[in-house]
Amino acid sequence: MELNDLPRKGGEWLLGAGPESDIVISSRVRLARNVDGFAFHTRLSAEQQTRLERHLRRAVLDAKVVGNPIYINLNETAGVDRLFLVERHLISKEHSLGEGDRAVIFDRDETVSIMLLEEDHIRLQVLRSGLQLWDTWEKATQADDRLESFLDYSFSPQYGYLTACPTNLGTGMRASVMFHLPALQMSRQMDKVLHAVEKMRMVVRGLYGEGSQAYGDFFQISNQVTLGLTEEEIVERLSAVVPKILEYERNMREVLMKNDRALFEDRVWRARGILATARSINSEEAMSHLSSVRMGINLGILPEVGLGALNELFILTLPAHIQKLAGRELETAERDQKRAEFIRERLALN
């Protein structure tokens, strides 16, 4: 299966390229769509779901929304492979845990991915490296337009796109930016920032969406409101929040470098030392040290390691990735050893 080619590289969105890539990991737009003639997902019988899955698959492939597409039916996919897709941000956790025929279709760069029969019939996602919200949105809209010419979307003149959950009504759009905010986290300023962000009707989540913790000091900020705004207004509002967060983080980095330089340097150097030598490391600890190293490189404290290689490791060292890399299921202790080995090999820090 093509999945086996992926564990040694990340999607294009992990490149560490694009504007503000010292702090902004990625920009993302996702659209929720449903099609006429079928009930919402939860109301479908297994047979109806299978029929709809085929219908949607054909439309996506015929519309050529995704160039050189990889199609994966999750109902025929092992648990570790489904988790692998979650770790790569190609599907949601909910989608991996769903039932019956459901699928994901994505391109080899992993820029566009389309989940079939997640909460909605269609969840179209575009994910790009760095701060490129407008560009990301444009790509999503183009894909959506193309798909719409092959499918009858459920649309109400009053409410806009109809979605399984009313929080997605209207545009059905969520735009989000993934930030790396180690200095704010380290100085315990995140709560303040989160509070300010929530006042602007934005939602803050961890690396893996709802309910996921801020592992590795990653924070995803996205719009709360989908209804009563145009897609452009959503992108505009989110775009307006971003510079403030960049400024908070940059200021805090300066403050730390000025007031606690020794402590700060010690932290990033030790993180590097541990990653370079550990023989066993769990993914949470690995993330935390990778985060420190990432900041250390961005601040010129640590010698250069490609930002792309580093970004990738946040994903490639997750449990399913480590098991795909090994080519078999591993116990926790084995995973921790394999992870340490892979990090040493990848970063070649010694």
Next chain:
Amino acid sequence: MELNDLPRKGGEWLLGAGPESDIVISSRVRLARNVDGFAFHTRLSAEQQTRLERHLRRAVLDAKVVGNPIYINLNETAGVDRLFLVERHLISKEHSLGEGDRAVIFDRDETVSIMLLEEDHIRLQVLRSGLQLWDTWEKATQADDRLESFLDYSFSPQYGYLTACPTNLGTGMRASVMFHLPALQMSRQMDKVLHAVEKMRMVVRGLYGEGSQAYGDFFQISNQVTLGLTEEEIVERLSAVVPKILEYERNMREVLMKNDRALFEDRVWRARGILATARSINSEEAMSHLSSVRMGINLGILPEVGLGALNELFILTLPAHIQKLAGRELETAERDQKRAEFIRERLALN
């Protein structure tokens, strides 16, 4: 002052040479002596103490007990220098904190050191690298004999050498061996070992004698009884205990390597990584990692670093040493930074 030449090297006893030097750091014999015509130290007036100090100094120097001697009057010595001597095991903590004229005379190898007016008038110590108890004892006895021809020792035919504290009566001798027992400590087996050792009427202490903790997994084992045994019997009894402790530690290292190899390797490698990269480290943490690295090298897990260089660091990274190295008094934070820098420079691990 000659003390300023010392902070970059350890005494000869730290060489990491001598039998069993993977586990035995050093062998030590000390003799407590007092001279006739003077009360015990605590009963002396300041004038009497000064007079006795001069008398003893002249005798030690005339007897040529110590070749090429360094004489230091602690009453004229700054606190940081006194602590420096304590850290090098040339004087006791009590001696550094005493009052009035009192001194230490030692040779440039730091093999023989003689404290004047510590608890007793004379405390003669011989310290050697590795397990060399008999040799150490012989050296001490020779020095003692030579000194005795220049001084009238307080001696009772019934009790032997008279000492300020009755626990030293008789031979006035304490023989001790300093062990490095990281595997026993790591596997929480030390309590059992200590219990067994105490049953053999031996005393266990840390790196700095009475009341000092087992920093760096160092344990000093010495005879409890000084009265009713000959000096030879004391050395013999201690010598009989040593192989048992060596065996306990070696067995435990094997067990750990067999059952917990991954964890074990991880610990020693991480210790190396932290020492190679930390920008700030306190002496307790440094000791703990140095201890792990020492074990890792002895077990062939880590690449070679001279055992002597490593042994030295246990002493050279202590607070007074770091300040002597810097040439001035340092705040704790500065010390921690200087220590990290010195370890990186010394071990050149990167």
